Amino acid sequence: MSGTAGTPTGRRHRVREEALAEILRTGRRLLVEDGPGAVTLRAIAREMGMTAPGLYRYYAGHRELVQALASSLYDELAAALAAARDRHPSAGPGRQLREAGRELRRWALAHPREFGLLFAKPVADADTAPGSVAHDSGWRFGGVVLDLMVQLWRDGTVVPPAGLDPVWTAQLEEVREHLSGEPVPLEVIYVFVACWARLYGTVAVEVFGHLDFALTDPGPLFEHTLDEILTALGDTDRLTER
Amino acid sequence: MSGTAGTPTGRRHRVREEALAEILRTGRRLLVEDGPGAVTLRAIAREMGMTAPGLYRYYAGHRELVQALASSLYDELAAALAAARDRHPSAGPGRQLREAGRELRRWALAHPREFGLLFAKPVADADTAPGSVAHDSGWRFGGVVLDLMVQLWRDGTVVPPAGLDPVWTAQLEEVREHLSGEPVPLEVIYVFVACWARLYGTVAVEVFGHLDFALTDPGPLFEHTLDEILTALGDTDRLTER
């Protein structure tokens, strides 16, 4: 036996990784240039100078390929948010969260097709399952923002809501585990989720064009939303952040 | 010459309307049962006992058929919102707006595939053009909510934001025209748009499953959001609305 199920053998593994990357790169280019309907096994293969069945050596099918593309886009977005956060290392978590929020909007507006794939795919297919790729990838992405919220809570004063519905405690416990082991109160995690939903939703509504009827540039509205989110998170030094 | 370009001739017109309706009905059933990828010319025709090219007598192509389906769904949603509003005729606009908001969420959760078509189609295709079907249909839908906001403004006390970016005035003027001729200040219209974006975005984030990682039932979170929206709109008698 030579390479049966052993660890990847140097070169083989490298060229395969490159092929996987080129497939995703090509698929993304087709997505950006011609829309989601154009990201096709045959088109990708054609662009790469091969035939469609060859792609089955890399992905189990069209569905898996698109999921892998979405997963890589989640990673890119997460990296962009982290980079925006680290662009101001000496700033407080409030400022960093603001920058990450801005970057989320910036990235989404600069890559609407990609954002559409991430945001809208779960309902098109039905892969919101707790163990799916979209689930974990989404965590890598939202985790950047949630971690900043945790830091903000540690420094400042998050105002917890009056009464927390006991139905939530179980699920929120699970969220707390993902939060770098901090003993954040569940009421505070609830505020995090609410703010996350507001941030994500605001960006989505704009990217999907549902504000075009009224606004040519929703930028200031987004800044306002960011202000309110940071206020809800108890950010104190808001005056120096602009 | 008989019926050349004249007004529709009674019976002919009626059976054609019924055919158009059956096409949309069938397309929607396929959408709900098997997802957006299943709403296909050939499948619709098959279900109706005819062949695909026959559908070209009714719609110029697959794209136009789906757009017509989306338009009819917008109308249904608008009617649902209006019905929820009229279910409490003697209540104030605050209560009515709350009911309409709840109905928006209820409808979207009950019809996720349909909501996904409405919310996500514009970015999949590129038909956010100001004269497109999605534009006008969206107005019929959002207009119900905006009208309630106007009533709320007339009765109560909407707090306008500090300084309004002058870049917006032009677009907001256009919005004001659609608002049943009321002389609403532009600053107030800005608040309307902000609240609309928040309401729509909150529902979208939930329907697309982006809160599943944390919450099994985001209902209370939505009620909280509704509270904040009504507060921003200056709703006074919130205590009696529950």
Place this chain on the structure above:
DNA sequence: AGAGATTGCTAACGGTGTTAACTTTCGGGA
């Protein structure tokens, strides 16, 4: 050098949107 795994190919199946050309049906004016 040979064995085995990996890679990519061609051929083929059923499904899709769309067009062209044809047949059938049906309503209303003479």
Place this chain on the structure above:
DNA sequence: TCCCGAAAGTTAACACCGTTAGCAATCTCT
């Protein structure tokens, strides 16, 4: 009443899609 023109729906065909089966070539490791 008849008949003609418009409308509705058909079949055939084309190019595209995902997917599978089977086969040839290539590369790696022993």
